[in-house]
Every structure is written in structure tokens, then in C-alpha cells.
Amino acid sequence: MLQIKRMPVGQIGTNCYLLEDPETKLCAVVDPGDQAADIDREIRKAGLTLSMILITHGHFDHVLGVPGLLEQWPGIPVYVHEKEVNWNKAGDQYMLLAPVDNIKTVKEGDTIPFGAAEIQVMHTPGHSPGSLTFRVGDVLFCGDTLFAGSCGRTDFVGGSYGQILLSLKRLASLEGNLRVCPGHEGISSLDVERVRNPFVLEALR
Numbered sequence: 001m002l003q004i005k006r007m008p009v010g011q012i013g014t015n016c017y018l019l020e021d022p023e024t025k026l027c028a029v030v031d032p033g034d035q036a037a038d039i040d041r042e043i044r045k046a047g048l049t050l051s052m053i054l055i056t057h058g059h060f061d062h063v064l065g066v067p068g069l070l071e072q073w074p075g076i077p078v079y080v081h082e083k084e085v086n087w088n089k090a091g092d093q094y095m096l097l098a099p100v101d102n103i104k105t106v107k108e109g110d111t112i113p114f115g116a117a118e119i120q121v122m123h124t125p126g127h128s129p130g131s132l133t134f135r136v137g138d139v140l141f142c143g144d145t146l147f148a149g150s151c152g153r154t155d156f157v158g159g160s161y162g163q164i165l166l167s168l169k170r171l172a173s174l175e176g177n178l179r180v181c182p183g184h185e186g187i188s189s190l191d192v193e194r195v196r197n198p199f200v201l202e203a204l205r
């Protein structure tokens with residue numbers, strides 16, 4: 001049974017998640033937004049080996065801890081959508097993940113093996129063009145696409161309100177009461193969001 005630890009990091013308390021497999025002692029980090037040393041300490045304290053970094057999107061508050069973790073764990077893959085990497089350093093894309101070693105771009109429909117589990121990649125644009133949701137069993141790591149009671153901003157470069165509504169509709173239409181692990185603030189569930197989240201309700205109309 002996979003374990004999930006939420007660790008708010010950085011100046012605006014972005015949720016970094018440690019996905020832990022007690023069987024294999026492997027750990028995947030979702031959105032190391034800052035405080036790489038603290039994240040690393042948590043991993044080692046639990047006797048785990050970091051095997052990958054998953055990036056829901058490239059905004060600075062989700063990726064600042066990537067280089068520090070790669071220093072501690074050289075060679076591990078960093079999974080991210082290709083639209084979230086600042087390949088050409090265009091000025092207005094400054095918030096996106098800077099190219100680091102080991103970037104492995106992923107897209108809609110890809111699966112990433114993690115221990116005995118499988119991580120499914122869903123492309124859920126709107127907050128940013130390459131925003132991803134990672135699904136593991138009945139858990140969704142949805143970055144800044146879906147929040148408890150709200151959704152991510154769409155006024156940054158590459159954002160689109162129309163697109164985020166489509167992404168919210170897609171997530172809300174998934175079967176079952178999946179756990180929602182967002183990029184900011186508290187954890188929720190699809191059942192709650194389907195009845196209480198005004199943006200989800202708008203998307204489903």
C-alpha cells in the first residue's frame with residue numbers, strides 16, 4: 001500500500017508530496033517546490049531511496065527544489081510535460097522549469113512504473129499549457145488544476161480558462177471518489193469537489 005506525505009514548502013506553501021512504497025522502499029517526489037534539503041532529510045529519515053521526481057507544471061513554486069534534489073540523487077528522472085520546460089529561455093517564460101539533467105518529457109496516456117504500481121499521466125492544461133495530473137490508484141496529484149473548493153489561476157502566460165474548465169470536467173468525470181492532492185492547501189476528494197467546487201460545477205454544466 002503506497003503512502004503519501006504532504007509537505008508544504010517554500011514562500012507560498014506549495015504542496016510537495018512524498019509518494020512512498022513501503023515494499024520496495026522507493027520514493028517519488030511530486031513538485032519539490034523548495035527546501036530540497038528538508039525534503040531530502042524526510043526521504044532519508046524514512047530509509048527510502050528517491051527514484052524519480054514528478055512535476056505537475058513548471059512554475060517556480062513547484063520546481064525550485066529540483067536542482068538540490070538532483071545533487072543528492074544524481075541520475076534520477078524528472079518527469080514533466082515538454083511545454084513546461086524553458087528550453088529557449090524566452091523572457092516571458094521565466095517561471096518555467098529551467099532545463100536540468102535527466103528531464104524525461106511525458107504526455108497524455110503515458111505510464112510510469114513505480115514499484116508494483118503504475119503512475120498514469122493525464123494532460124490537464126489550463127493553469128499552464130503543459131499542466132499534468134498524475135494518477136496513482138485512487139489518488140490524483142493534480143497540481144494547480146484542481147484545488148479544494150477552487151482551481152488554479154489562468155492569467156499567467158499560456159493559461160486558459162476554457163482549457164481549465166475542460167480539464168476540471170475531465171477530472172470530475174473520473175469514476176469513483178478519488179483522492180485529490182492539489183498543489184496548494186488541503187487534500188480533498190472528487191465526491192466533495194463534484195458538489196461543492198463552483199468551478200467544477202461550472203465545468204460540468
Ligand SMILES: [Zn+2]
Binds near residue numbers: 057152
Ligand atoms: Zn502554478
